[in-house]
Amino acid sequence: MSTRISFILNGSRVTVDVEPWESLLDVIRKKLGLKGTKLAFCRGACGGCGACTVIIDGRAVYSSILPAYKVDGRNVITIEGLASPEGLHPLQEAFVEAGAIQCGFCTSGMLMSAKALLDENPDPSDDEIKDALRGNLCRCTGYVKIIEAIKLASKRMRRPAGGG
Amino acid sequence: MSGQVTGVVEVKEELKHISKEVPKYDSPEKVVGEARYLADVDMPGMLHAKILRSPYPHARILSIDTSKAERIPGVVAVITARDVKLNPIGFMKDNPPLKSNKVRSVRDEVAAVAAVDPEIAMEALDDIEVEYDPLPAVFDPLKALKPGAPLIHDEFGTNSVNLDFGFEAGDVEAALKAADVVVEGTYRTQYVAANPGDTMGALAWMDAHGVMNVMTNTQAPFLYQRWLAEALGLPGYRVRVVQPYIGGAFGRSLDVLPFDVIVAALAMKTRRPVKLQFTRAEELQNAPPKQPIIAMVKHGATKDGKLVARSVDLVIDSGPYVSWGVFDARVMQYTATGLYQVPFVNFKTKVVYTNNPYCGAQRSAGNSQITFALESNLEELAEELGMDPVEFRLKNANKPGTVTSQGAKITTCAMEEALREAAERIGWRGRRSAGPDRGIGFACYFHVGGGARIYRSDGCGAAVKIDDFGGVTVIVGGTEYGNGLDTSVQLIVAEELGIPLDRVKVYINGDTNIRLWDVGTHASRGTFVCGNAALHAAREARRQLLQGAAEFLDESSDDLDLKDGMIYSKKNYEKRMAYDKMIRRMHFFKGAKGTVVSTSYFYEPPSEEQDKHGYGNISAAYGFGCQSALVEVDRETGKVKVLKVVSAHDAGRVINPNGFKGQVHGGVMMGIGLALIEELKVSGGRVLNGVFEEYKMPRVVDVPEIIPVSVGEPDPAGPFGAKGMAESPIIPMAPAIANAIADAVGVRLRELPMSPERVWRALRAISSTR
Amino acid sequence: MPFKPSKLLLPTSMDDAAEVLSENAGHAVIIAGGTTIYGIKYSGLLDHVDTVIDLSKLGLDYLKEEDGIAIGAYTTFIDIARSSLIRSHREFMAIVDAIRAVPSRQLRNMATIGGSVASSLPYYDLPVALTALDARIRIYGRSGRKEVPILEFLEAPLKPKLMDHEFVYEIYIPFHEGSSSAHEKFTINDFDYGIMTASALLTFSRDGRIEGGSIAIGGGIPNLVTLDCVKGLRPEEMIDEVAELARKEVSPIEDYKASADYRRYLAGVVAARALRRAAWRYREQ
Incomplete structure (x- = not known):
């Protein structure tokens, strides 16, 4: 028995039939074809790697352990929705510039966690950044440059438009 | 062009791109989610494979019945050793991809299913009926050597693997007898999972030309091509390997494993694309972990702290089959003779078959394990001598212009500078002076930095072509999985050609039909070996370009230069033309020869294979460094927190500083995991903590202050003076932390990981003896 | 299947x-x-x-004050940890600690208090804090509403005391005047269930002596354990005793993460630390 759900995905309304057991991640990747949100093959046994992180109504969640039907009527942002037609999100620019990316597998999830953080706390402390990343795992970078990139983006986003 | 290159690489006085902080080449696609990893690739009609593995660590297979599984709707094929002829794989060709008579570990592959859906394939495994006759198993390598122990391979008559990695330099026994102080100890290291984001997998399909195509996240596509062809009984030219973006590998993807062969066999049988990618639990249970060791180490020194002899007796648990993990012994051997100046060295190994999982190479391929044993023992020796650990290490440090007893020719070496930096920047003021419950520890390392000739060729090919618009494509045989080789190659080629960085496109991973051969990206060899290949291919492209330009600028090509994209006469700057315009001239100008610049170069580093005694200079350059760690020990619980790490490396000229720092940060964190928490707990041949959450790795809250330091001079053999360093930061991390714990609370941990419980037990043991 | x-x-x-x-x-x-x-x-x-x-x-996503705090079963961890109703009471800070001990923001955004208690797992953090705070589980079923003390509700791992037709709709936590609380968790790495955990609730008299309170212990044990605090002592005077008692009362499991011995020892450590921190919180905050 599938359920028809409708939600906003990266700014556009989508309608899709989902099974009660289907995760949002499977629906996004298989049924909607967006492969930027990563699958770490945990099969629900969450290791807190955060590769599947998406934002729902402003909050970062693990899409691999979230039943898809629960996003009915809600607003979902994935990595594909982070940039705008005008260009990359400041976080994306900062990740590139600061060298926060190595293998890139964790990058989508890291960016989603970082966006959820900066949207509610534009000027986070180092500890607040670390707390926001406690649910994400990176095996390559040692996190150092990811934290630097978030600080850089935060600084740039707080700068008034047109200011120096 | 090909051949060995020696001599000093000419370094231009003014470097435009080299050593500049630039974004990693492939970060734009990764940051928008467009990079496609294996998990993101599907093909029309694709089937999913799952493998049935043995429930017993050791058993005879009496019968296999697949008929029930075959009848399940959605199941397309079921194979066993009966149905397909596959040749055994591995270094000793002792590992049949599908087992027929006997299983020797719980990982052993008995049957495989291809179905339209991975869940159906998994369910079908339950319906394959296998009758086993369980056999006694052996999990302790020392017990496996005793007479009467269950035989893993009956036909060999012994569990001792016929591989000897021994090396002897001088009469160590006599030297130890003559030494003023001798300290000995036994050190143990653990199974560690690489556990990158991207799990192991392969997607295979036969094409209309009869070619077996495999998309895989291997690190060694050309060896994969060869080994897979051998296993399938195909000529190598009928295997094509394609690598997508790879989400981390750390050395565990150097072998062809049974699953690779099985997926290809299923694709041959079904004539459809077949994919298998490990679930996280399968990754932890079945991917080859880091090779554990038991090392009995002895050091002898004079009373003023000069090392005179070292003896290492090593036991290596091979599991049931010989893999890359066992060959970690060669790296360990090299460190045993190479780390510090030690005149007499005896290195002995016993490699033993057991019913445990077999291992693979993993970041530093043995060096992190042996360096833990050696640097821990050396610290114990320094304490025994009452010497300052830094002074003691300086006294014995490796020096440029020396040759180790095993024949390693040390050219550039800044170990002393690394030691001084590590001491100064961590705030070293002598033992027991870091504050209450705090301690500082040091460890150095010696590692290959100019390739590692463990295979007959250690080379890499690169090709450069320039299009009509000045766009340069460099095609390299090396592999990118987060290591940053793409960026190093881009920097090298842009620098050598004298053109803007954004004109250089790097073709890396992708297709073995297009790329030139490379032995595989491992042993920190990418920047050095593949970088040299790219450098020489670019140099030849530059030569062709200037030769063509000579005609149009009416100047001898010797008098021409190319800088910032402009070809000009060094004698008369009025004579100049943008290089892309020149390219079009050379190609299209009426009456011109119609030249298009394209070059290729195969770089074989000037190193040697070891001879039958183990002697030989296996790398064209060597990396050295030192790490210091400041830790705090919670005396109540035994939990150790690393507060600060100074990570000083002689990597020659650092040509990609962003990459250098990234490798240091990541390697230090991985080293902290190795030191303190990471372990695949194996009991009865089975991984107990094979669930994602249960395999403990360092996380963001564990990040200490990390200070990357580059020391040393450009290396004459490296591209623009670079030496490899990607593995280096993990190598000395565990012993530096062990030594710091000893400094903090006076307990010596000789087994990894130094988990809270182990530290707590050690603390309890000393408090009860006081 | x-x-x-x-x-x-x-x-x-x-x-x-x-x-x-x-x-x-x-x-x-x-x-x-x-x-x-x-x-x-x-x-x-x-x-x-x-x-x-x-x-x-069912609209079970709320926090409201009613001579204590009533929290709807579907209220997420993050909403609870951020609620001023919770944060304005020192005695509820064990709840904030326990939610912070859940290592990931994503999980805190998803997990609910009802799910946490109804899973009835001794290594979950929030139920330990709620036990120290003497929470009541409010249950709805065919025969209407009822209220069960949390410790009684947490009958066995994954088996809470619920009839087939019953569900948790609300968790009620009474006020504890003159009290403070804290939760402690010992883990191997950050993304870990508690090897051993403890929550302490301390009620003080005007002269800084303990008037009552309790310590709940969770983690690697089959069922939560509670200890009562001794009246009339100052917190620092009972630390050793509490640690000792904690070690006596628990029957820890043994697995690849920690031996039973070590867990038993740690039960004392986390109990003492929770107590110390609750006392510190009372003085300082």
């Missing part, structure tokens, strides 16, 4: 919920945030389940 329920039910009233629970008894599971269910989806424990019942349409 692995967990692959074919039916999803979203009842819209409390009675409706009790009804569908009753109708589907034996093959249904209630899902809240989903984090526990997904975690055990391939464990075999849910293989009998073909129906998922989601109570998110």
Whole structure:
């Protein structure tokens, strides 16, 4: 028995039939074809790697352990929705510039966690950044440059438009 | 062009791109989610494979019945050793991809299913009926050597693997007898999972030309091509390997494993694309972990702290089959003779078959394990001598212009500078002076930095072509999985050609039909070996370009230069033309020869294979460094927190500083995991903590202050003076932390990981003896 | 057959919920945030389940004051930890600690208090804090509402004391005048269930002596354990005794993470640390 759900995905309304057991991640990747949100093959046994992180109504969640039907009527942002037609999100620019990316597998999830953080706390402390990343795992970078990139983006986003 | 290159690489006085902080080449696609990893690739009609593995660590297979599984709707094929002829794989060709008579570990592959859906394939495994006759198993390598122990391979008559990695330099026994102080100890290291984001997998399909195509996240596509062809009984030219973006590998993807062969066999049988990618639990249970060791180490020194002899007796648990993990012994051997100046060295190994999982190479391929044993023992020796650990290490440090007893020719070496930096920047003021419950520890390392000739060729090919618009494509045989080789190659080629960085496109991973051969990206060899290949291919492209330009600028090509994209006469700057315009001239100008610049170069580093005694200079350059760690020990619980790490490396000229720092940060964190928490707990041949959450790795809250330091001079053999360093930061991390714990609370941990419980037990043991 | 329920039910009233629970008894599971269910989806424990019942349409997402705090079962961890109703009471800070001990923001955004208690797992943090705070579990079923003390409710791992037709709709936590609380968790790495955990609630008299309170211990033990605090002592005077008592009362499990010995020892450490921090909080905050 599938359920028809409708939600906003990266700014556009989508309608899709989902099974009660289907995760949002499977629906996004298989049924909607967006492969930027990563699958770490945990099969629900969450290791807190955060590769599947998406934002729902402003909050970062693990899409691999979230039943898809629960996003009915809600607003979902994935990595594909982070940039705008005008260009990359400041976080994306900062990740590139600061060298926060190595293998890139964790990058989508890291960016989603970082966006959820900066949207509610534009000027986070180092500890607040670390707390926001406690649910994400990176095996390559040692996190150092990811934290630097978030600080850089935060600084740039707080700068008034047109200011120096 | 090909051949060995020696001599000093000419370094231009003014470097435009080299050593500049630039974004990693492939970060734009990764940051928008467009990079496609294996998990993101599907093909029309694709089937999913799952493998049935043995429930017993050791058993005879009496019968296999697949008929029930075959009848399940959605199941397309079921194979066993009966149905397909596959040749055994591995270094000793002792590992049949599908087992027929006997299983020797719980990982052993008995049957495989291809179905339209991975869940159906998994369910079908339950319906394959296998009758086993369980056999006694052996999990302790020392017990496996005793007479009467269950035989893993009956036909060999012994569990001792016929591989000897021994090396002897001088009469160590006599030297130890003559030494003023001798300290000995036994050190143990653990199974560690690489556990990158991207799990192991392969997607295979036969094409209309009869070619077996495999998309895989291997690190060694050309060896994969060869080994897979051998296993399938195909000529190598009928295997094509394609690598997508790879989400981390750390050395565990150097072998062809049974699953690779099985997926290809299923694709041959079904004539459809077949994919298998490990679930996280399968990754932890079945991917080859880091090779554990038991090392009995002895050091002898004079009373003023000069090392005179070292003896290492090593036991290596091979599991049931010989893999890359066992060959970690060669790296360990090299460190045993190479780390510090030690005149007499005896290195002995016993490699033993057991019913445990077999291992693979993993970041530093043995060096992190042996360096833990050696640097821990050396610290114990320094304490025994009452010497300052830094002074003691300086006294014995490796020096440029020396040759180790095993024949390693040390050219550039800044170990002393690394030691001084590590001491100064961590705030070293002598033992027991870091504050209450705090301690500082040091460890150095010696590692290959100019390739590692463990295979007959250690080379890499690169090709450069320039299009009509000045766009340069460099095609390299090396592999990118987060290591940053793409960026190093881009920097090298842009620098050598004298053109803007954004004109250089790097073709890396992708297709073995297009790329030139490379032995595989491992042993920190990418920047050095593949970088040299790219450098020489670019140099030849530059030569062709200037030769063509000579005609149009009416100047001898010797008098021409190319800088910032402009070809000009060094004698008369009025004579100049943008290089892309020149390219079009050379190609299209009426009456011109119609030249298009394209070059290729195969770089074989000037190193040697070891001879039958183990002697030989296996790398064209060597990396050295030192790490210091400041830790705090919670005396109540035994939990150790690393507060600060100074990570000083002689990597020659650092040509990609962003990459250098990234490798240091990541390697230090991985080293902290190795030191303190990471372990695949194996009991009865089975991984107990094979669930994602249960395999403990360092996380963001564990990040200490990390200070990357580059020391040393450009290396004459490296591209623009670079030496490899990607593995280096993990190598000395565990012993530096062990030594710091000893400094903090006076307990010596000789087994990894130094988990809270182990530290707590050690603390309890000393408090009860006081 | 692995967990692959074919039916999803979203009842819209409390009675409706009790009804569908009753109708589907034996093959249904209630899902809240989903984090526990997904975690055990391939464990075999849910293989009998073909129906998922989601109570998110019952409006159970709230915190309200009523001589204490009543929290709707579907209220997420993050909303609880941020609630001024919770944070303005020193005695509830163990709840904030316990939620902070949940290592990931994503899980805190998804997990609910009802799911946490109804999972009845001794290594979950929030139930330990709620036990120290003497919370009551409010249950709805065919026979209406009832209230059960949390310790009684947490009968056995994954088996809370609930009838087939019953569900948790609210958790009630009484005020504790003149009290403070704290939660302590010992882990191997940050993303870890508690090897041992403890929450302490301390009630003080005007002269800084302990008037009452309790310590709840969780983590690697089959069932939560509670210890009563001794009246009339100052916190620092009872630390050793509490640690000793904690070690005596627990029967820890042994696994690849920690031996039973070590866990028993740690029970004392976390109990003492929770007590110390609760006392510090009383003085300093």
